Amino acid sequence: MNSFTPDPSDTKNAFLNRVRQATVKGRSFRVTTPDSFPDQLAYVGASPSPLLCIKRELESVGAKVYCLSGKTAVQDCLNQVLEKRNPQSVLSWTHPVLEKYEIGRLLHEQHVTLCSPDDQNTDRRFKAEMGISSVDWAIAETGSLIVCSKLEQPTDVSLLPPVHLALVEETQIIPDIFDLFTLLEPQGLPSNLGFITGPSKTGDIELKLTTGVHGPKELLVFLIESSPSSP
Amino acid sequence: MITCLADVLRPNVGKATVALLEHFGATVHFPEQQTCCGQPFFNSGVEKQTQQLAKHTIEVFADGRPVVTPSGSCAAMIRAEYPHVFSSSSPWHTRATELAGRTFELAEFLVHQLGVTKVDAQYDGTITYHPACHLRALQADNAVEQLLDQIKGTQCIPLRKSDQCCGFGGSFSVRYPEISGAMVIDKVSCIEETQADTVISTDTGCLMNIEGCLHRNNSKTQTMHFAELLATGLNLI
């Protein structure tokens, strides 16, 4: 096994010099393209409304959507989901939306073990049967959930368990992918920003669509309408 | 420009083209020194011979008149490629660009240059239309379909996978006959699905290829060049 590594800066400079020479030469072979493009090019947006649009898109990519309004409805729905799926343990974010609906308490009442972001036991994290998160944004155009990694929002919550439950409040919904990139701060990106659009899919066998080879087999989304009393 | 293929293999296309142009008010000149636009040479990457043929064609059609040809691929060769065949510093480049600016495929010439919007044509029967690949390069904007729509008495049945190449591709059909054969078999099976009496196209190469396979299959479907169809429908030929 060759473990020789030359001086890194020499390698880099030689590399970039070669690229530079080719770049200059290549300018004779540029293609013709329009000088400018309209601002709102290919902006799709969310019609008829962000809530209806995202519901439609989420369902078309195979997510199961629960439209809910008010704290009681959310909590009842979560209890039903937990009863039906009966997970032993759950990975969870720490997030204001989850706190608002007292997810931790409900899990405790249902005797479901909660692996919080602090829990670094890999075996436990790999064994969890469900992941519960909120989102940083949700894009109506495509039904994409945007999850940014941070200490309180570990990436594996929406990735490892076979079921991912995401609580999305109406205020978190943005119309179009282009809107997301207007909101993102280029120098403030997390170590991992994920677009999640439906449960994990593969068509590798005869192009027949199958779910859950790697990522979650099921994506459940609580779409929580804003009501006058709860913003 | 008759095109070498139509001249030798399907002269009726030329007769129909002349008849159509005259019917719609044009005076037709046929420079007898014309031979070939050079596309087979260009496509095979033989640059020197391509230039020879391009120069010959430029000289033959140097009178400044619009050049009309019943072939999407020949029109595309002149419009899209002739300017690139010569280096930009060569006087031939200027002449090539000038010729390219006044060369048209037949249907687009009728619709966009002569402004033909209505044709009083009658042709009874079912047809299906195979668009030749080179019409993409021309961005001919559905001129053919617009004219076909006008013909009374024809029922045009949509062709499945219409935009898939018929497999001719010039020398491709000679170099890779098995692949070309598989492609034409696929095209013909889509044509036979329509059960149309006639399949229409704008290129003699496509027609030659498709009719060869139809004939091998003992199919009842005939082939017709778009010009032949329109001229027949107008009782011109």
Place this chain on the structure above:
Amino acid sequence: MTTDYKKQPHHEFLSASQEALGKASLQIALSRLTDTLAAGNRSAFSALPDSDLLREKARSIKDHTLASLDTYLEQLSDSVISKGGQVHWAKDAQDVRNIILDIAQKKQVQRIVKSKSMTTEEIHLNDALENANLEVIETDFGEYILQLAKERPSHLVAPAVHKTREEIADLLESELKIPVTPEPEAMAKLARNQLRKQFQKADMGITGVNFAVAETGTIVLVSNEGNARLTATIPRIHVAVMGIEKVIPALKDLPVFIKLLARAATGQKISVYTSLVTGPRRTEEHVGPQEFHLVIMDNGRTDILGSPMRESLFCIRCGACLNACPIYRNVGGHAYGGTYSGPIGAVLTPLYDNLEDHHHLPHASSLCGSCQAACPVKIAIPELLVRLRASLNRQKLTPFVERLIYQTWAHTMVRPGLYRLASSFAGWLMRLGASGNWLTKMPGPIKGWTQTRDFRTPPKQSFRNWWKKQKNIRF
């Protein structure tokens, strides 16, 4: 079939393509693939407002980036380092392999998981890692199947499309010694269980890069299964390998490509998982790789960059051209004999490897233009193929007889008198050999035509003879 074409003598396109044409199961698979994905591409583009102009925009971003590639690569490197990542510069395949082996050795890596990366296929990375006694598992379901079968991918997006479900079930059973029914669901479940164990044990994850954003030091990974996301999250070291052409200038350029890639590839609005990875985990995070390494690779791309074939570097590896191509549809990916197949493969393989060994590829196209019409960045593939054909002639890699034929043919065509004579003679000859108006058998090099179709003989009177005659009558 082990198609390690680089180790074998010159891969024969003709025999490979003929074999493919005769294999019924492959023909069915390819039909299914092209019907589904090509139709998806077309309907997705027509459903997206201004998709044509968006493709022009993507094309112009690529063109602009390549015109200042050195600047953007340097900016990318600085950005990655500022976010805690490490950058390695690899001139060729050997360098990439050495760099990764070096990291593996220094960091006591034994087990590696990989997500699908054509770039790592191109450099035969797995062989080098395995030769160094490292355990490497492909995690993309299709690639995992191929790894067990010891085969190369035949398609960019659906690499195992050439295999039937029964073939896959048999393979899984014999390699894993676990019975499984030939149902996709059951096989996916089996793969999930097997591969999840691998992820938990892995020390290093290797991915490719779909896009690299110079402004922010972000690499973008696109997948439908989620394996790329797992590979970039679970193991303690993440190595991402990219060709130099993958860089784009700024974060605001990224949504243009995100909107195009999945639509072009499969007709989806977006893939299931798109991950923007910017450096390793932050110090306070518990989940994510502790180290992030970006390997920036040349491997012949600078030669292409400074050449008339530069436009081929716009490719974002979506596979749309494969799905649209009638030749690919008939012969499948393996026949192309390279990492990249289909129309873009016919351009890249002669460039990355060598033109002489792959002299068939530029000619194995009817130049129909379906590829260009499907391409999200509108690469003029037919034009590039013609340029390669011209290169073959210039380098005298075309057989002498063929060159002679073209010279003689052109010589005839620029002499109208000779042309008339030659075409009359050819017509007469054909009518002689025909029954009725049709030839059912043609001789020598053109006999292939009549294997599947007849040839109508030329009529006695050509157009120009008719014209001459009627002109004389008229005037």
